[in-house]
Amino acid sequence: xxxxxxxxxxxxxxxxxxxxxxxxxxxxxxxxxxxxxxxxxxxxxxxxxxxxxxxxxxxxxxxxxxxxxxxxxxxxxxxxxxxxxxxxxxxxxxxxxxxxxxxxxxxxxxxxxxxx
Numbered sequence: 001x002x003x004x005x006x007x008x009x010x011x012x013x014x015x016x017x018x019x020x021x022x023x024x025x026x027x028x029x030x031x032x033x034x035x036x037x038x039x040x041x042x043x044x045x046x047x048x049x050x051x052x053x054x055x056x057x058x059x060x061x062x063x064x065x066x067x068x069x070x071x072x073x074x075x076x077x078x079x080x081x082x083x084x085x086x087x088x089x090x091x092x093x094x095x096x097x098x099x100x101x102x103x104x105x106x107x108x109x110x111x112x113x114x115x116x
Contacts, residue, residue, distance in 0.1 A: 018042065020092060021081040022099050025115075027065050028073050034062055034115040035079075035103050037096040045076045062115045079103060 018040040025034040025048050038044035051057040052066045052074075066074065080099050082092060109116035 017084050017092075019078070019081055020096065022079045022096065022103050024077050024079050024103075025062065026075050026077060027062075027069070028075060029069060030065070032061075032065070032113055032115055033107050034059060035100065035107060037100045039092065039096070041078050041081065045078075049076060059115050 019042060020039045021041055022037050023041055023045055057063040082095055107113050
């Protein structure tokens with residue numbers, strides 16, 4: 001690969017938005033889910049996994065289930081991803097809040113199927 005092409009690819013990578021949207025940490029045995037939104041899905045899912053592996057996750061119920069069932073008992077999944085939009089004034093945070101509300105209507109916080 002020539003230098004010019006490499007420079008172009010590096011620049012486009014730096015300017016690209018990270019994947020954003022709605023994600024879940026789901027308990028396979030009980031079906032309980034931790035639903036949330038992030039402007040960096042990869043980073044958010046990695047953070048949850050790392051905190052659970054280290055035993056320092058802030059959600060005590062999720063942490064207790066993780067200790068009881070182990071990593072194999074959970075799945076980390078992207079539920080809905082927001083694609084980059086051509087409109088420069090598109091409000092990604094408002095769109096994520098709207099999508100999170102839709103997902104929370106399916107799994108309301110405080111319900112038996114939610115870790116919140």
